[in-house]
Amino acid sequence: MKHYYDEALEEIWMLLEREENTIDRVQACLERTGGAASLQDLLTAKYITLDKEKVRFTGLGEEHARNIIRRHRLAERLLADVLGMTEVEGQACKMEHILSEEATDRICTLLGHPQECPHGLSIPAGSCCRQPKETLDSLIITVDRLRIGEEARIAYIQTGSDERLHKLVSFGLHPGAVIRLHQRFPAVVIRTEETQLALEEEIAREIHVRRKAEA
Amino acid sequence: MGLKIMRMRFRNRENKETINGHCGLACRKCGGKGARLRFAGFGARSQPSFTSADATSRCSAGLRRLALVGNPNVGKSVIFGELTGRYAVVSNYPGTTVEVSRGQGLIGGRLYDITDTPGINSLTPLSEDERVTRDWLLHNRPEAVLQVADAKNMRRNIILSLQLAEMGLPMVMALNMQDEAHSRGIDVDASALQNALGIRVVPTVAVEGSGLQELKRALVAPSKSSLIVDYDQRIEDALSEFESILGRSDGAMLEDKCGVTLRSLGLMYLCGDPWLTEWLGSNYGTGKMEQLEALAQEVRTAYNRSLDYIIAEQRLKVADGIINRVVSRRTATQSLGERLGDLTTRPLTGIPIFLAVVYLIFKLVGQFGAGTLVNLIETDLFGNHILPWLSAIIKDHVPWPLLQDALMGKYGLISMGLTYAIAIVMPIVGTFFLAFGLLEDSGYLPRLTVMANRIFRLIGLNGKAVLPMVLGLGCATMATLTTRILDSKKERLIATILLALGIPCSAQLGVMLGMTSWLSAGALVFVMTVVAFQLFLVGWLASIILPGERADFIQELSPIRWPQISNIVWKTLLRVKWFLAEAVPYFLAGTFLLFILDATGGLASIIRLSAPVISGLLGLPDRAVEFFILGFMRRDYGAAGLYALARQGILTRHQMIVSLVTITLFVPCIANFFIIIKERGLTTALAIVAFILPYAVLNGWLVRLILSIGVIPL
Structure with a gap:
């Protein structure tokens, strides 16, 4: 095409x-x-x-459009979250035309199947999201899935509640902040700077972090 | 080993203490003039309006105003105590300073009117605490703002500094807890921070009193920060537009009115601050508001996130830039406090600790307070000395028998109301506050909520609800007052219902324990299972049926520390004082109502009419039902009555079980009913009672049925 x-x-x-x-x-x-x-x-x-x-x-048009949008928005996430670039639009516009389906799904898995692009628009799900096989370790995961004691940087927080976001941000939890997972049960306990916070799992699952590369 | 002995906090000053209403347990202190400040901020709807004029005229006309602002648990209250010569409570539970403490202090030879605002993390209000602090700053045009900062958590501090800087307030920063930060491997370069923020930064260790003299010197000449965050072009444009809409005719007036910059108001407005919107609306009329709304709408559509978040994110970038320059980290070993802290929240160790703590609270409150102390005060002091003495005096000096009765009779204001409140409830509440203070100052309290959250979320509550529930084991009346600490209306209502329904207060526990001498352990377990099951069932149903939301569980865990006993004792005394002021009138009102009912024969009629119905259903002798009704009026009568019946062998074992279940689920007492009216409103209170009365009887009936089938051999 x-x-x-x-x-x-x-x-x-x-x-x-x-x-x-x-x-x-x-x-x-x-x-x-x-x-x-x-x-x-x-x-x-x-x-x-x-x-x-x-x-x-038409059915055909929708499928094509969905795939382009998916490639574009995943590319944005990759550039922003993993490569840490602030200006992502131009690059993403080029990448959307050249990524194969396999490459797209792998990026999607790497990023932990994100649902929104950095601008907050929704990313259409691909086959990898519907049946995540996890053959590839995701680089971006939710905070509750870190190992105990593992440190990671917040990539993004995806929540429908403005109030929750406000609360988290005012504790210093925002993209870029380093957090460490202390425990998962009975509540998720994390630490940022010297502040320890207990969160419900459902909130912890909205905080997406970028794992540090394994040594 | 690197174990660090937990710090002891010394305080050798003989300061008087203030309490700022931990978790909403307000206390009427605030010294001489007794001003407990109430804030009504923008467009106050429910609270009495409180303008800056009132604030200044109270007790401090012409004084310079100083406000302490800071994140929760940064030592603000200690510095407040040092500055005012009065000692404010240091507590660890977030949301501590729900109300505002105020005092006077001499700084640089001048008397200041000093206000300690609630601990906050943001000045764009979404919570009540944030709003109180923000409103105070808007309305009071302080001559100086002292930001107290915790050196361990610089990011959160700087976020707040940036917002204070935007407001254009003259400020000084106390960089507190330097020692704690240092032992955790964090060093903050105070002079670099001073340069970055453009305000004076004074390192302090407030609990040891160090740095405070220099802080006072700095406070004489506070400065406005030179650091203003540059937002992205779209937001900057919107801000200038905001300024020009309001500024064209009366912008200067607006700044006059509230003493902060239009820029900061614009940012708050863009973030969608409902209180500010309302206030602007009432000051500028709909025309300007439509312009503003159109402007905000335009900016909002340009982003797909809430503007609150976008703005916060850009502020955070600046904050992180500063942190990179001023904070250095070494690796440090975990302190003993931190290790203990971890143990308290992990299930394997946390649950035993949790159970042990709850057991100790019960020992202290339920056995020592409700048992030993109550016996001592009620039976010995009141029963043998005070009451007979007063009774004689009143007989001699009060001519009318009716008045004598009203004061000292069966339902007398003194013989029942005051005795009940002071001799029975006060020891329970007092020991509870002692336990509470210990938990609070040691940093365990928020950890308790972590352990409890799992269970409480099933019934639509937050982990925080563990506090009123445990207090409910002492006195449901008191516990209902403390449901204020819960964040949402829905949770407060659920907690109130559960307290009234099934949490057995000390009097109920007393009967239960007393009756166990005639019942098997199995029977007791059965009763407790039924009650616990009902608590869950009703809580779960209420969480589904009642409208509203459960608040998020995001809980800061403050570090485990060695508590300071003198602090806890002071705190307890002040809280007991608060209890007396808050609850005693309701005990008296309840007693008086009962007196009138009794004198007019109403009480007898109620018993006569309802007894056959209930006794028919429950299969209990009429006299037992009489004690149920009396139990609602006066808990210990009901309890003691049932106990007596059991002892006389009038009740069979099954009847004992049925009556135990029913009386536990019954509405606690008339004082609790009055407090429910006070806290939740008359309609809600009536609805709760209308639900609980038949529901308790229904349960008793079911238990009777189950027992009569004989499936459970008890």
């Missing part, structure tokens, strides 16, 4: 996420994106259909 379609499908996916998939919006958006296929091209290639005023994916 040509990049020409990739870019267009990606744009439409994002418009769909925001429920802004009216024909006018899509058209305007595709015109703005340089080198993207036009609405007509997409129709011809059977990637989309028009339903009243809305643009919708």
Whole structure:
């Protein structure tokens, strides 16, 4: 498939996420994106259909779009969490076109099957997420899965509760902070700086950390 | 071995102590003028409004204002005690300073009005404590803010410093617990920190009194921090827009009004601070608010995360930059306290420790307090000396028999109400507070909640609920008051219900233990199993049915320390004083109601009407039911009555079991009922009683059925 379609499908996916998939919006958006296929091209290639005023994916189009978005957002996570880069957009835009399915799934596993990109948008699940085999050790895991006494850096915290996030951040738990797991049961106990915190498992599972490379 | 002897905390000053209401156990102290501060912040809805004008006019017109601000457990209260010459409680349980202590102190030859604000981790409020501190800073335009920082946890301190700097407040930092940090291999370069923050940083070890003279000198001339965080362009643009919307006509006035920078208000607003929004709304009208809301909305949509988080993250980057420059770490061996701390939270060692601690609390409170002390005070002191003496005086000097009765009769205010509160409940509550103080100062308290959280979450509660529940074994009335420490409304309600329903208070325990002499151990286990099962069942159902959320369990574990006995004794005395002020009126009101019911014949009618119903269902003699009703009015009567029946051999063993289950599940007593009204409102209180009364009888009936089938040979 040509990049020409990739870019267009990606744009439409994002418009769909925001429920802004009216024909006018899509058209305007595709015109703005340089080198993207036009609405007509997409129709011809059977990637989309028009339903009243809305643009919708066909089965084929949706699958392609999902894969592109998945590659893009996983690439972002890889660049941000593992390589520690702050500017990830440009690189991710290139990587989304070249990653094979196997490479994508392996990155996904390495990152511990993340559900959101660094910008907080959702990453479509792949086959590896649905039946995690864990043949490859994940580099990014949730804090409760560290070994007792192991230190790791927080990669990201993924939680639906703003209040919880506020609490954690005000204790100094934020991406980049080093934490050490003390125990898992009856509550997860971690330490950051000299502060010991007891957390419920369900909260601990929202804190994703990057393991230090084994010596 | 590297074992470090746990530090002893010495204090040789003869200071008077204040208590700042540990875990909401407020105490009316605050010295001479007795000002217990209440905060109503922005757009106060439920609390009486408290403006800065009130705050200053109380007892300190014209004094310079100094506020102590800091994270929880950094030694703020100790420094407060040193500065005011009054000693404030050092406690380890998070959320300690729920209310605000205040005092006066001489600094550099001038008298200051000094306020100790609740320990907080952020000035963008999401919690009540954060809001109280933030509001205080907004409304009181302090001449100086003293940030007390724990040298062990610099990141959290600096996050707070950055926010105080944004507010444009003149500040000084006390870099406290230097010694502890050092022994853990952490060294903080105070002068580098001073340069980075642009404010005076004074190293202190407050418990030993070191560094305090220099701190006082620094406080005379506090400075505004030169360090202002640069946020990303979008947020910076939004902040200037915020300033221009409010600043165009009356921005200066706003700064006049609250004494902090518009920039800091803008940041709080963007973070979605509901109290600030309300306050701005009432000051600026809907027009400006719509503009502001549109602005915030625009920024919000640009990020997929809460702005609170985005802003915090950018602040943290700056904080980490500073930490890299000022903090150095060596590897240090674990101290004894740390090792002990670990033992208390690991299941293998933690559970035995937990059980041992609960057993010791029970020994101290249930046996020594409720047994030995109560006997001493009630039977000997009150029964043999005070009451006969008072009774004689009243007979001689009070002319009307009715009034005599109201004071000294069967349901007299003195003979029953006061005696009950002071001779029975006070020793129990006093010994409980002693145990509580020990747990608190040794750092064990939060660890207790770790062990308990697993169990309590099943019934919709948080580990913290272990405290009121244990107190409930002493006095349910008191325990209901302490449900305030729970974070959500839902949890407070569940805890109140369970306390009223099934946690046997010392009087109930007394009967249970007393009756065991006629019952087998198996029967006792059966009773306890039924009650425990009901607690779980009702708690579990309540957690599903009642609306609202259970609060997250995120608990800071403070280090294990050697507690200071004098501190604990002071704390206990002040808490008992608080109890007397808070609960005694309810005991008196309950007694008086009972007196009226009795005098008008109402009590007799209630017993006459309900006894046949209950006795029919439970298969108990009418007299036993009379004691149930009396038991609600006056716990020890009910208990003693049943006990007497059992001793006379009127009750069969099955009847004893049925009555034990029923009386344990019954509403504790009228004082508890009044406290439930006070804490939860009349409707809720009536609903709770309307549920518990039939439910207790239903359980008694079921137990009777089960026993009569004979499946369980008891």
